[in-house]
Amino acid sequence: AQSVAQPEDQVNVAEGNPLTVKCTYSVSGNPYLFWYVQYPNRGLQFLLKYITGDNLVKGSYGFEAEFNKSQTSFHLKKPSALVSDSALYFCAAYTGRRALTFGSGTRLQVQP
C-alpha cells in the first residue's frame, strides 16, 4: 500500500531562520510529489510539485523541495522563515491511482 509520512506534527522555527518540513513516501513506481499549504479556515493551496528532472524544485512564496530517491524523501525547505509562513503543510503523492495520497500534515509555527 502506498503511504506518505510526515513525521513531525509541529515544527517551530524563529523568523529569519531556515525551515525544513519533512516528508517521506512509500509508493510503487515513479511518483509525482506535491506540497500544499493550508491557512486557517481555507482550503489547501498548491505550493510545488516534482514530476521528473531536477531534484530541487522551486515553488511559491520562496519555498523549495528536494527529491531524494534513495531516501524516498521530499522535504520542504525555505532559507528564511517568515511569521506569515505559519500554517499547515501537507505532502502528497500520486502514482496513477485515483487520487493523491496525503500525509497527516505538519503545523509550522514561526516565532517573531
Next chain:
Amino acid sequence: EADIYQTPRYLVIGTGKKITLECSQTMGHDKMYWYQQDPGMELHLIHYSYGVNSTEKGDLSSESTVSRIRTEHFPLTLESARPSHTSQYLCASSDSWGKETQYFGPGTRLLVL
C-alpha cells in the same frame, strides 16, 4: 487562487436534516474530489469522479452521496445529518492530462447539533 467554489462556507444544522454541500469549478477539469478533514488535520478521500456520470467511493466510508451531472458541478448530499458528520469538507478538482495537480475550494465547515 483557483477557480473552485464551495457553498456554504459554514453550516450549523440540526440532527436529521438533509443537506447539500455545493462545489463548482470553472477550469473544465474532468476529475473532482471530496475530502473530509477531521480536527486532527488529516484529509480523508470520501468521493471522487472522473467525469460526468462517474462517481466512486473513496478511502473513508461515508454516508454521504454525490452526483456529477455536469462537468463543473459536484454536490455532496447527506440525507440525514448526525453529529458524527461534523467536520470540514473540502472539494478539489484536477485535469486529466497527467499533471494531476489538485486545486481546492475554500471548504465547508459543518456543525450538526
